[in-house]
Each structure stands twice: as C-alpha cells, then as structure tokens.
Amino acid sequence: MPDNQERFKKLLRENGLKVTSQRLMILEALIKRPDKHLTAEEIYELVKVENPDIGLATIYRTIQLLSELNLIDKLNLGDGQVRYEIGQLDKDHNIHHHHHLICLNCDKILTFEDDLLDQLEDTIEETMGFRVVDHEVKLFGYCSECAEEEKSKEN
Amino acid sequence: MPDNQERFKKLLRENGLKVTSQRLMILEALIKRPDKHLTAEEIYELVKVENPDIGLATIYRTIQLLSELNLIDKLNLGDGQVRYEIGQLDKDHNIHHHHHLICLNCDKILTFEDDLLDQLEDTIEETMGFRVVDHEVKLFGYCSECAEEEKSKEN
DNA sequence: TTGGGTGCAAAGGCTTTGCATGTGA
DNA sequence: TCACATGCAAAGCCTTTGCACCCAA
Numbered sequence: 001m002p003d004n005q006e007r008f009k010k011l012l013r014e015n016g017l018k019v020t021s022q023r024l025m026i027l028e029a030l031i032k033r034p035d036k037h038l039t040a041e042e043i044y045e046l047v048k049v050e051n052p053d054i055g056l057a058t059i060y061r062t063i064q065l066l067s068e069l070n071l072i073d074k075l076n077l078g079d080g081q082v083r084y085e086i087g088q089l090d091k092d093h094n095i096h097h098h099h100h101l102i103c104l105n106c107d108k109i110l111t112f113e114d115d116l117l118d119q120l121e122d123t124i125e126e127t128m129g130f131r132v133v134d135h136e137v138k139l140f141g142y143c144s145e146c147a148e149e150e151k152s153k154e155n
Numbered sequence: 156m157p158d159n160q161e162r163f164k165k166l167l168r169e170n171g172l173k174v175t176s177q178r179l180m181i182l183e184a185l186i187k188r189p190d191k192h193l194t195a196e197e198i199y200e201l202v203k204v205e206n207p208d209i210g211l212a213t214i215y216r217t218i219q220l221l222s223e224l225n226l227i228d229k230l231n232l233g234d235g236q237v238r239y240e241i242g243q244l245d246k247d248h249n250i251h252h253h254h255h256l257i258c259l260n261c262d263k264i265l266t267f268e269d270d271l272l273d274q275l276e277d278t279i280e281e282t283m284g285f286r287v288v289d290h291e292v293k294l295f296g297y298c299s300e301c302a303e304e305e306k307s308k309e310n
Numbered sequence: 311t312t313g314g315g316t317g318c319a320a321a322g323g324c325t326t327t328g329c330a331t332g333t334g335a
Numbered sequence: 336t337c338a339c340a341t342g343c344a345a346a347g348c349c350t351t352t353g354c355a356c357c358c359a360a
Contacts, residue, residue: 018334018339040325055342060325076231078291082324101285110285116275121294129299130256130265136233138291139276144284173314173359195350210317215350237349 004031004071004086011069022047022054026062030072030086037075037083037109077102077109078138099137105146159186159226159241166224177202177209181217185227185241192230192238192264232257232264233293254292260301 008027009019029046030038038046044059063084066072075083077100088098101110121132142150163182164174184201185193193201199214218239221227230238232255243253256265276287297305 013335016339020334020340022341053342056324057326057343058341061340064326101279101283101287103285104288110283112279112283114275116271120269120271124256124267124294128256128265128267129302130258130294130296131302132256132294132296133259134295136293136295139279139285139287140289140291141285141287147284147286171314175315175359177316208317211349212318212351213316216315219351 008066008069008071011071015069017065022051022058023062023065025050025054026059027066027071030066030084035109036085037077038085039081039083043084073097075100078140079107097135099139101139101141101143103143103146104140105142105149108143108146110143163221163224163226166226170224172220177206177213178217178220180205180209181214182221182226185221185239191240192232193240194236194238198239228252230255233295234262252290254294256294256296256298258298258301259295260297260304263298263301265298 005024005027008023012019012023025047026043029043030036033046040056040059040063043063044054044056047054047059063072067074067084071087072084073087075085077083098111098113101112103109117135117137121135124130124132141147160179160182163178167174167178180202181198184198185191188201195211195214195218198218199209199211202209202214218227222229222239226242227239228242230240232238253266253268256267258264272290272292276290279285279287296302
C-alpha cells in the first residue's frame, strides 16, 4: 500500500509538480483511515493533528489534484456530504471501482465487488449502442445489525 | 400522466397543506420538460415564464416538499449539479427507479430499466446479511452518436 | 378568518480564489 | 534561484431561513 505514495510522488514529478509534506500527509490520511470515505473537513482535522498550521484550502487543492491524477474517487453517498476514498488499482493500473452499500439506519458504509454488471454493460452496448466505460452503484438498505434490530422490534 | 398532478393535490390535502398555483406550476415544469433532469435554477427559469414573480426560495421549498412526498427523485449525475426528475410509479404506487446512462462527451442522459440488479441484491442479502431496499445506478460512457464520432476520428 | 405559503433579502455552508509569503528542485 | 505551493482571508455558489405580507380553505 505504500505503493500509493510512490505512485503519487512519481505522478507529481512527471507533471512538474512538487512533492510537499502537506500533499503526502493528505494522501496518508486517506490511506490510513480505516473506514475511509472521508469528507474534506475530516481530512483537515486528521492532518491538523500532525500539522496544525495546514489550511483548509490546501486540503481542497490537494483533493482536486489527487482526483485529477485518478488516485482518489469522489463519492456522493446520499447524505449530502461529499466524500473521498483512495482508488483501488487493478493489475492494469486502472481504478477498480467497487460498489457501496449504505445503511439507512446507522449510516455505515460497506463495499463489495461484483462483476454482474459486466453482463449488463454488454447488453446495453448491444441494444442501445451506448459504450459503458465506468459505473457507480449504490445500494441503500439495512446492514445485518440494523436489520436484526428492526426484526426484534417488530416482534 | 396528469395523474401526477392529482396525486400531488391529494397528498397536499391529506397533509393539511395548500394547493397553490406555484406548487402546481413547479410540478408541471418537471412533468412537461422532455429531457427531465432539471436543476433548481432550470425549474426557476421555466416557471418564471408563466409567473415572473415567483421566487427561487419557493422552488427550493417545493422541491423539498415534492421530494418528501416521494414524487420526485434527487439526482447527482456526476457534473456537480443537483438535478430532479419526476418519479415513475409502478402498479403498487412505489417509485420505480430507473438507471442512468451518462454520456461523457455530450452530457446526454439516457435511462433504462433493468431487473438484473434484483439478482445481485438477493446475493448480497444472503452473503452479507444486508437487506437492500433501494438502489442507484449510474453508467458513464459514450452514447451511440458520440461513440460513432470517436470511431471515425480514430480512422 | 387564519394558518400555511410566498417573495425578498439576509444568512449559512461549503468550496474556490487572490495575493503575499514560503519552499522544493 | 524561481516556479510552484501554501495560508489566510475574501469572494462565490448554492441553498436555507426569517419575516412581513398574502391567500387558499
């Protein structure tokens, strides 16, 4: 996973941009954070622990940069907050988008991988001539714990 | 489809709310507009043609109301704009969410229906215990016209 | 009549931008 | 050295809110 950092540094150099401690710390925060899906404000708070002088504007500028470099994904998980997560690279160095399960009760976010969509994408290309290159899937519902809770309430 | 209007009026009365010309005009705009997927600002401009005195705040308040009454869906199609569309009701009076195809070249938005997801949702419930109640699917790519264009450019 | 609705302007969030200063290469 | 980055504060958007007036029921 420090792979991500090397990749970032390399991309910065390739684009004539500078490797700064702020940029590295922001990437770090996104990598380290267990639950991921951080908002700009959350990244700001995390980085401030190590560097109290950092400005929120730098967070926003770096997020934008990471996004342009395809290192992070921007997420809208339905709570009106904009969130970001580190992209998972596959062998071909393409971002492998996973899907999100969003619990309507506790707001927990789970992820899963699936290739059922490939099939769907083929069908769409055949029938509508639309060539799919990326997708975003969100499923809303209740996680196992909350579903359990609901069930016991009903009885 | 004037069905939607009757439904709206009924819901308003049931909730002790008033049927006003502004509310009806806003719903109308969402129903009539061929391409649908309007932003608040676009709805404002459309309604202003008939009623130049209407305020943007009324648009926002009505959008929120329509959303709470489950008559419209809020969409985030990836362009950073918040859009709204009339919900399509099925026989059981539930909103039937369709999926969106977003052309990365011309920004055209196509929709399609599919029940392939039902299968996926069952699998998720079985393996993860997550009970899915709603979903949102966006596919990004190139529509037939733009894909054609791309192809001819390559040659 | 009267409580909810509307228009207007002001206030709120979040994000971006301008500018002087700082710093990696 | 010097172009790019940063921090700060101001500016920009979009959306919500407070309030006096209005109008469906």
